[in-house]
Amino acid sequence: MKLYTKPGACSTADHIALQWTGQPFQLEILDKDSMKAPGYLAINPSGAVPAIVDGDFVLTQNAAIMGYIADTYPEAGLAGDGSPRQRAEAARWLAFVNSDLHPAFKPLFAPANYIADAGQFDAVKHSAKQRVRALFEVADRQLAGKHWIAGFRSFADPYLYITLRWAQGLKIDLSGLENLAAFKARMEADPGVQAALKVEGLA
Incomplete structure (x- = not known):
């Protein structure tokens, strides 16, 4: 492969x-x-x-x-223990990152794709950052009492981690999201990562 x-x-x-x-x-x-x-x-x-x-x-x-x-x-x-339930749970959080969280970053990377007036780029980015923050709050709540977003290590975790790296690079305020901060630290200590x-x- x-x-x-x-x-x-x-x-x-x-x-x-x-x-x-x-x-x-x-x-x-x-x-x-x-x-x-x-x-x-x-x-x-x-x-x-x-x-x-x-x-x-x-x-x-x-x-x-x-x-x-x-x-x-x-x-x-990576999709759980082989049971339909764990496969679905892993897929649910993969879909959350792929379909909700990742697209929310796109106005930050390319605001011109969303509005022609360059004078409005900052406003578009501001709204996008608020949207990203709200989605990370969902992930933070899900991680309460868990090491991994699906409750077990899965293919959703690397994708979530990469979006956290984007947020750091874009200086998105994730203060107070302690479960996410702990998750990011665990990922960065992982040998595969x-x-x-x-x-x-x-x-």
Whole structure:
């Protein structure tokens, strides 16, 4: 299995998940130019990460890739203990990060995609930061009394962690969210997380 990633993008979450499997994999690190090069566009015509190639199978979209990794290496427990209930719980929180939290950052990264008037960019970013904060409050409540967002370590955790790194870089106020702070610290102490960050030049 080969993963295409861009350092610090959501694809780094897939890289962490692969580290957690303990199984061998290949990695190709891309930048904004190589993501648009013909060779990669043949793999993912949208020119985005992540993508994986496993033999003759090509898969894009983060949530789908996380599920594929979990199903390929079930012994890693990335979707729980194999029961439908734990699989659903892990998928619920993966969906929360993928469908709610991640998109909430987009106006911060590219406000011009949401409003043409550059004079309104700060207002758009301010609203986006409030939305992101509110979503992190949901995650913080969920983490009360838990080490992991689904209640057990799953493929949702690396994705949540990467969004916390984005929030830190964007100086989003997460003060008072002590459960999230403890979660972030646990992730950063994890050997698989450390290995992925080191390889991608993020440590």
